[in-house]
Amino acid sequence: MAESKLEKFKYGLLKLIDVSGFKVFDPVVRLVFGEEPRKQAGEVLKFLVTPVVFVLLCLGLWTVIAPRHKTKSGEVPTPVEVWDAGMIANTLNERENEKETDFALSGSQREAEITLVQQLLAEKKKQSEQLKAEAEKVAAAATEETAAAIAPVQKQYDELKAANKGAKTTRSGEIKKLAEAVAAGSATAEKLLQAIRDDNLASDEARDAEKELKDHMDEIRSNPPKAVKKTQLAYDAAANEVQHLSKRLDYLQKGNRSQKVSQAEQKTLAAMSKLESATTSSAILSAAKSVVQGEEKAARTAEQSYPRTATIWFQVRRSLFTVFVGFVMAAVIAIPVGIMCGLNKVVMACLTPIISIFKPVSPVVWLLIFQIVVGAFFPDPESHPLFVFFGSLPWIGELGVNPALVFSACTVAMCAVWPALVNTALGVSSIDKDHMNVARVLKLGLWSRLFKIIIPSSLPLVFAGLRISLGVGWMVLIAAEALSSSDGLGKYVWDEYQNGSSHSFANIIFACFVVGIIGFFLDRIMIVLQRSVSFDDGAAVV
Amino acid sequence: MALPALEIDKVDVGFGPEGSRTEVLKDVRLKVEANEFVAIIGFSGSGKSTLMNLLAGLQPADCGEVRMNGQVVTEPGPERGILFQNYSLLPWLSVFGNVELAVRQVFPEMTKADRRAHVQRYIDMVSLSGSEWKRPGELSGGMRQRLSLARTLSMRPEVLLLDEPLSALDALTRANLQDEIIRIWEEDKRTVVMITNDVDEAVLMADRIVALTPGPEATLGESFPVTLDRPRDRTTLNFNPQFKELRNKVTRYMVDINQEAKMLRKAVDVSLPELTPYDFTAV
Known part of the structure; x- marks a missing residue:
């Protein structure tokens, strides 16, 4: 019994792997359950270990090649640097989370947190001081070392320069004399020309020799010992932490919401007592005004939320939401229109020119068009009911739904609509004639024919189209965000490109991986959906 | 005559x-x-x-x-119930669903219980009992033609x-x-x-x-x-x-x-x- 239960579990797992399209892991599961170990181990080696080794080789190649290419934004980052940049981006996100909670804390919790943060801050400050001292020491040592390395070269350079200068003066004197001789007729012009040519040649050679030495010195200067960079980075990280902790302290103390509210309330109370004791009409009026103002401010502050800066994970969430909106728009248009195209050749003929002309249009063009068109719909986006509604929703509200999101989503929809439409039309028009004969014998009406025969039969192709659409949509969205500075991963990449800090290049490559991995998972989700509606094989339902 | x-x-x-x-x-x-x-x-x-x-x-x-x-x-x-050479079953419906689609269409006035009984009777008649919830893709050629027969007969042509x-x-x-x-x-x-x-x-x-x-x-x-x-x-x-x-x-x-x-x-x-x-x- 237990045996068969285990078997059942195993086959369930294998089916799940199959449906989700991770067939590579099939032999691993079989191996774990002890099925034909030799054969399965061979499969694992061939189709799992070999690809992993290959990817590792690629990473190795990247690590070796990257630092050799120097760009204006520094060296091309290695995989390790990219990973570090990703971790830093993640830390930034966590810090934002901490500050957000700090901002909203009140009462005894706040007190407890203040002591904790103060303690941490003191520790970090000490550590930071130490690191700073160490970094300075290392830097000083490195400077000395560099100076020591440069000194002999400098000396050589100076000597060479002096020698060259002397030689040049001598040559110039000789040329002058020769010119006089030519004037006197005791030498030929040809000889003078030759002397000038030789002089130029000698000067060039001297300059090249000087330049070589100078380059050598520059190289020594620009390549400080690795230790300098390392200690400096350690100090930077600690200093960042110190800065973050003091920011936290600020959000716990002065910048805290409850503190701000109570401050406003106190002001109101003071104004109130002033109002009670005031005698002249003008004093009463001004006191009353400040009471009302204080009340309003207290109420507004209580509503306030922490002004987050956009971190990478926020941008990921927003991009996912935008692509989802665009994808749904595309599906809602593509499926009914595709069905109509598939059913009626005239409709197909009418739409073919439109599809053929608009399908190849670049997303960038659509973005600009939608930016103009959508902008006209929302003259006052802050108070537009649509955005007010979205802003009030949980999860979605904090993503900041605005016209930029709408036109990005429209651009996604415009580019994603075609594959879904064409595939749906194909699915409907290529429906098996036998199935239609069944419908005719049963005398099914239009709607039952549509919902019981046509749609179920074309669903696999519809989903195949939707899968392509989602892939296209995700690609288009990132480009659209980068171009239009609409919040999302695309904007993150663009901002990094513009910002040009030491981590920027690594951040861009990290974002590139994030985009790729998300795209991969979106595709996988669509594969699972597609396979769950396809009926060609028995593995339709899990 | x-x-x-x-x-x-x-x-x-x-x-x-x-x-x-x-x-x-x-x-x-x-x-x-x-x-x-x-x-x-x-x-x-x-x-x-x-x-x-x-x-x-x-x-x-x-x-x-x-x-x-x-x-x-x-x-x-x-x-005029026709039994096609290539079965013409709807692959996204189960055995029961294939027969039920025909029954529902031909006898719309049937109650749900009656319809179930009717469908089951024809599935039993072609000896497909026990495979009601399988898809046509999981059936052998002979079983598929039986199912097609059950569907055709269930319309009482x-x-x-x-x-x-x-x-x-x-x-x-x-x-x-x-x-x-x-x-x-x-x-x-x-x-x-x-x-x-x-x-x-x-x-x-x-x-x-x-x-x-x-x-x-x-x-x-x-x-x-x-x-x-x-x-x-x-x-x-x-x-x-x-x-x-x-x-x-x-x-x-x-x-x-x-x-x-x-x-x-x-x-x-x-x-x-x-x-x-x-x-x-x-x-």
């Missing part, structure tokens, strides 16, 4: 534009009595399926009429049209299903027209065998009544002289008409140019 249950009256079917028209069926006449089991036997490509589509109403006649109980057939309908229903199956499954169809037919008699290319099958199952001459311009040829007693037992039938004689008669007739057709075709053959092979061997 009672009206024939099904009648094909001087029907022509062809395709192609005028001028280069190919006639598939020409001057086809057939009368099928009520509760009669007629087998139409013909070579492949002779227009058997066209004839079946005609009877089902899936394809219109260019000339002439198909009548059912005296009424002209213009469109398909559940009263007056006339059953079998379009080479067993030709895609292996010999054993085929024999099995032949018996099944005969059993069901004997339990609940109705008019059946079956198309086949197997003489044994026709002799075993039918009351009457009608030959379809090879196309183009195929038409119905001689008709052979089968007077063997029912139930017919396939194991003893092979030694039955009457069976052997009938089978030989039909086979011989089919071979003859085929040769005749071939000879007819030869007459229009283009003459080949006279060529003599040249001898390239060294002189």
Whole structure:
């Protein structure tokens, strides 16, 4: 019994792997359950270990090649640097989370947190001081070392320069004399020309020799010992932490919401007592005004939320939401229109020119068009009911739904609509004639024919189209965000490109991986959906 | 005289534009009595399926009429249940769902419980009990054709049209299903027209065998009544002289008409140019 239960579990797992399209892991599961170990181990080696080794080789190649290419934004980052940049981006996100909670804390919790943060801050400050001292020491040592390395070269350079200068003066004197001789007729012009040519040649050679030495010195200067960079980075990280902790302290103390509210309330109370004791009409009026103002401010502050800066994970969430909106728009248009195209050749003929002309249009063009068109719909986006509604929703509200999101989503929809439409039309028009004969014998009406025969039969192709659409949509969205500075991963990449800090290049490559991995998972989700509606094989339902 | 249950009256079917028209069926006449089991036997490509589509109403006649109980057939309908050669099951529906779709459409007034019972009865009838929730993709060829049969029968058609229903199956499954169809037919008699290319099958199952001459311009040829007693037992039938004689008669007739057709075709053959092979061997 237990045996068969285990078997059942195993086959369930294998089916799940199959449906989700991770067939590579099939032999691993079989191996774990002890099925034909030799054969399965061979499969694992061939189709799992070999690809992993290959990817590792690629990473190795990247690590070796990257630092050799120097760009204006520094060296091309290695995989390790990219990973570090990703971790830093993640830390930034966590810090934002901490500050957000700090901002909203009140009462005894706040007190407890203040002591904790103060303690941490003191520790970090000490550590930071130490690191700073160490970094300075290392830097000083490195400077000395560099100076020591440069000194002999400098000396050589100076000597060479002096020698060259002397030689040049001598040559110039000789040329002058020769010119006089030519004037006197005791030498030929040809000889003078030759002397000038030789002089130029000698000067060039001297300059090249000087330049070589100078380059050598520059190289020594620009390549400080690795230790300098390392200690400096350690100090930077600690200093960042110190800065973050003091920011936290600020959000716990002065910048805290409850503190701000109570401050406003106190002001109101003071104004109130002033109002009670005031005698002249003008004093009463001004006191009353400040009471009302204080009340309003207290109420507004209580509503306030922490002004987050956009971190990478926020941008990921927003991009996912935008692509989802665009994808749904595309599906809602593509499926009914595709069905109509598939059913009626005239409709197909009418739409073919439109599809053929608009399908190849670049997303960038659509973005600009939608930016103009959508902008006209929302003259006052802050108070537009649509955005007010979205802003009030949980999860979605904090993503900041605005016209930029709408036109990005429209651009996604415009580019994603075609594959879904064409595939749906194909699915409907290529429906098996036998199935239609069944419908005719049963005398099914239009709607039952549509919902019981046509749609179920074309669903696999519809989903195949939707899968392509989602892939296209995700690609288009990132480009659209980068171009239009609409919040999302695309904007993150663009901002990094513009910002040009030491981590920027690594951040861009990290974002590139994030985009790729998300795209991969979106595709996988669509594969699972597609396979769950396809009926060609028995593995339709899990 | 009672009206024939099904009648094909001087029907022509062809395709192609005028001028280069190919006639598939020409001057086809057939009368099928009520509760009669007629087998139409013909070579492949002779227009058997066209004839079946005609009877089902899936394809219109260019000339002439198909009548059912005296009424002209213009469109398909559940009263003429057709069993397709390639099953035509809906792969996204379960066994139960496939039958239920037909039942729901043909008997919309049925209550849910009645409908379930009705569907289950026909699934049981074709011995598919226990596979109700499987998809057609998980069934064997024989089981699929059983399901198709259950679906067709569940519509309670007056006339059953079998379009080479067993030709895609292996010999054993085929024999099995032949018996099944005969059993069901004997339990609940109705008019059946079956198309086949197997003489044994026709002799075993039918009351009457009608030959379809090879196309183009195929038409119905001689008709052979089968007077063997029912139930017919396939194991003893092979030694039955009457069976052997009938089978030989039909086979011989089919071979003859085929040769005749071939000879007819030869007459229009283009003459080949006279060529003599040249001898390239060294002189």
